[in-house]
Amino acid sequence: MRRLGDGVEAAMHCALVLAGLPDGVVIPGRDLAALYDLSESYLLKHLRALTAAGVTEATSGPRGGYRLARKAADVTMLDIVEAIDGPGPAFVCKEIRQCGPVASKDPCAFRKSCLIRVRMLQAEKLWRDSLRGQTLADLARDAAPMIDDTTKRALAAYVDAVKR
Known part of the structure; x- marks a missing residue:
């Protein structure tokens, strides 16, 4: 199984910030990158991927930036991942059970799917279903009581200073 890329965390946090913007307001990618002390080129690659997937919209020009393409209640965590x-699947079975000195040479021995593959794909389905059931609106609602007032004020001031 592969691990999720670091870009998923960055994309989730940026999407959550965008979810709090008023209609018609955008934040430049460089300012989203600065908010999390990320490389601008690194974050812009992920913001472009979110735009290509229809999660965000990008506006160009001196007043350009990013905003959500849909309501926060319509963007799932799975959309972002x-x-x-x-x-694609996180787990890819290489069928190593068919390799090595003790593997059966009888092709009939491998008619049934690899049980490890089956169980891993079942677990992945549960994970994806869970992410599909959680929206940015859910995250924003659930995160609000966990963020201290000082951080909330600092974030609001930062967004107010950079929004367009």
Whole structure:
């Protein structure tokens, strides 16, 4: 199984910030990168992936920036994961049970699917279903009581200073 790319975390946090913007307001990518002390080129790659997936919209020009393309209640955590890491399975079975000195040479021995593959794909389905059931609106609601007032004020001031 592969681990999620670091871009997923960055994309989730940026999408959450964008979810709090008023209609018609955008934040430049460089300011989103600065907010989390990320390389601008690194974050812009992920913001472009979110835009290609229809999660965010990008506006160009001196007043350009990013905003959500849909309401926060219509963007799932899975939408963001798949935009950044792709929709493919996390676990890929290489059928190593068919290799090595003790593997059966009888092709009939491998008619049934590898049980490890089956269980891993079952677990992945549960994980994806869970992410599909959680939206940015859910995250924003659940995160609000966990963020201290000082941080909330600092974030609001930062967004107010950089929004367009």
